[in-house]
Amino acid sequence: MATNSVEIESAEDSKVHVFSSSTELLEKLHQKWNSVEKPPYPAMYSSVYGGIILDPAMMVIPIDDHMVHRGHGVFDTAIILDGYLYELDAHIDRILVSASRAKISSPFPKSTLRTILIQLTSASNCKKGTLRYWLSAGPGDFLLSPSGCPTSAFYAVVIDEEFSQCKQGVKVITSTIPMKVPLFATSKNVNYLPNVLSKLEAEEKGAFASIWVDDEGYVAEGPNVNVAFVTHDNELILPFFEKILSGCTAKRLLELAPKLVENGRLKSVKTGNITVEEAKRAAEMMYVGSTLPVLPIIEWDETPIGNGKVGELTMALSDLVWEDMVAGPETHRLKVPYV
Numbered sequence: 595m596a597t598n599s600v601e602i603e604s605a606e607d608s609k610v611h612v613f614s615s616s617t618e619l620l621e622k623l624h625q626k627w628n629s630v631e632k633p634p635y636p637a638m639y640s641s642v643y644g645g646i647i648l649d650p651a652m653m654v655i656p657i658d659d660h661m662v663h664r665g666h667g668v669f670d671t672a673i674i675l676d677g678y679l680y681e682l683d684a685h686i687d688r689i690l691v692s693a694s695r696a697k698i699s700s701p702f703p704k705s706t707l708r709t710i711l712i713q714l715t716s717a718s719n720c721k722k723g724t725l726r727y728w729l730s731a732g733p734g735d736f737l738l739s740p741s742g743c744p745t746s747a748f749y750a751v752v753i754d755e756e757f758s759q760c761k762q763g764v765k766v767i768t769s770t771i772p773m774k775v776p777l778f779a780t781s782k783n784v785n786y787l788p789n790v791l792s793k794l795e796a797e798e799k800g801a802f803a804s805i806w807v808d809d810e811g812y813v814a815e816g817p818n819v820n821v822a823f824v825t826h827d828n829e830l831i832l833p834f835f836e837k838i839l840s841g842c843t844a845k846r847l848l849e850l851a852p853k854l855v856e857n858g859r860l861k862s863v864k865t866g867n868i869t870v871e872e873a874k875r876a877a878e879m880m881y882v883g884s885t886l887p888v889l890p891i892i893e894w895d896e897t898p899i900g901n902g903k904v905g906e907l908t909m910a911l912s913d914l915v916w917e918d919m920v921a922g923p924e925t926h927r928l929k930v931p932y933v
């Protein structure tokens with residue numbers, strides 16, 4: 595008897611609730627969001643809705659979107675700092691390159707994507723955070739071919755988050771997770787499973803993140819960052835971008851770093867092939883990416899890089915990019931027209 599009653603209870607416990615109306619569902623979602631002190635996503639845009647959404651309960655994308663169930667989507671991220679969008683045009687250009695490699699035609703021309711992103715940031719009233727956006731083959735059906743998805747989709751969200759110039763050194767490991775082949779590594783598509791596993795592997799081994807090495811033994815990139823080295827001859831070198839993501843921050847660093855050549859602190863600035871052996875002998879090593887913007891690396895596979903301390907040139911390069919982010923020319927920083 596006792597066993598039966600337990601069985602009956604658990605059957606009732608596992609009964610799935612059917613929402614009788616969208617009002618009931620929304621009430622439940624609002625309860626959840628109302629218990630949060632400050633919603634982390636102040637605004638979202640969806641081309642499926644055709645507008646900007648401020649209610650986090652409604653910040654959703656359709657389950658039959660090809661990006662959701664087939665990974666047929668691309669994305670990009672730009673940062674918002676002191677009310678400015680940094681390198682927005684470079685990030686929009688990159689999502690359009692990614693989209694063309696994924697055979698996704700944007701529902702809007704570049705100028706419209708840009709104005710949507712600016713208006714979204716303005717509506718969010720967020721002065722510091724990230725702006726993430728996606729181009730997708732769009733909703734339609736659950737088949738492999740996107741031919742049943744009549745219109746591609748554009749989604750974007752503003753994330754209210756804190757970040758500051760990184761100054762502490764981190765440890766990294768060589769990733770054992772296979773890196774993506776160039777067609778996929780050079781575009782920012784939503785298939786980030788290798789990147790996630792690579793980051794997890796590093797965390798499991800007590801490191802911050804990992805480094806991918808390509809099939810020819812050359813240093814490639816980190817799971818969501820580029821990597822750069824300063825040699826003992828004071829040369830700044832970044833791996834070629836042919837097989838990896840062309841980082842907007844890394845490219846801006848390459849434009850800014852010659853200032854350190856002019857003042858004699860660096861001898862040269864270049865991209866090139868770097869073997870793991872050469873890289874591990876570098877004087878300084880760093881990650882380069884949007885929110886860092888430069889993160890010193892002091893140890894790789896338990897071997898110190900240089901003297902095992904945060905490098906002076908790494909910090910000089912970090913200062914250059916950080917200053918560009920907070921006070922650089924308006925060709926690289928767009929003032930958001932908040933209302």
Ligand SMILES: Cc1ncc(COP(=O)(O)O)c(C=O)c1O
Nearest residue numbers: 818819820839841842843883884
């Ligand atoms: C794989 C990968 N490499 C490098 C980067 C750095 O690019 P960015 O400087 O544009 O943030 C990112 C982040 O977007 C990335 O996902």
